[in-house]
Amino acid sequence: MKVLIFDTVTSAVEAVADRLAGKVAGKPDCVLGLATGGTVEPVYEALVARYEAGRVRFDQTHTFNLDEYVGLEPTHPMSYHSYMARHLFDRTDFRACNTHIPHGNAADPAAEADHYERLIKGRGGIDLQLLGVGENGHIGFNEPTSSLSSVTRLKTLAPETVRANSRYFEHQSDVPQVSITMGIATILQADEIALLATGSNKAKAVRDLIEGPLSAMCPASALQLHQKTEVYIDAEAAAELSLRDYYEAVHPGGKIGHP
């Protein structure tokens, strides 16, 4: 695991955007795994800026999002379909036929989850997976105690996730309780992973995922098993790391490469 600590949120975000854009430049028909949430919004803004400046194009790139709420129509403003359209897909040249998000409104959501897992495999798997992390250590919607071998399936949101996500809904009671999410094993099958975490509210999850025991109580700790994971964090999210000096010596300023 490469732990990359940046002075500011902006520099961490720009580094992640460079990582994604660099992957697409090197392999235009690559498969990206994408996340939603507040943390990655500025990453999409930075990708749109690169696209508008003519520095990257996405017309051959495939995407698979991590998750979607069960019960929301794709057109619902709080669905992850709408989120992706708003922040990235409608503002760039991604082709609709190449972008995939689980259908939360499927008549049989469990069958939709199985289908989604097969779709990912059928596309040859994910080249580079973008992740955020929940304050409780979730990745995708794999909440604490999720099986570390889980694949795409239905998952009930933890109460703290419902509370955190209620900021996007008018009432907490409007937040869907169930999601379709890639599993932890699905995520670990990606060739490469880039996780972004910023802000002091993520410091504990960041510590547990990097330095804690491998445990279903912190699903993100499963990334310790992955050979090519990069964790991009700002100074606040790095605050609880006990080996911070070591990470900063290996990757000064978050740069990959030895000092």
Ligand code: F6R
């Ligand atoms: C959603 C997802 C989640 C978020 C996590 C952090 O697709 O993957 O795991 O990354 O809930 O959300 P924010 O960034 O809003 O704190």
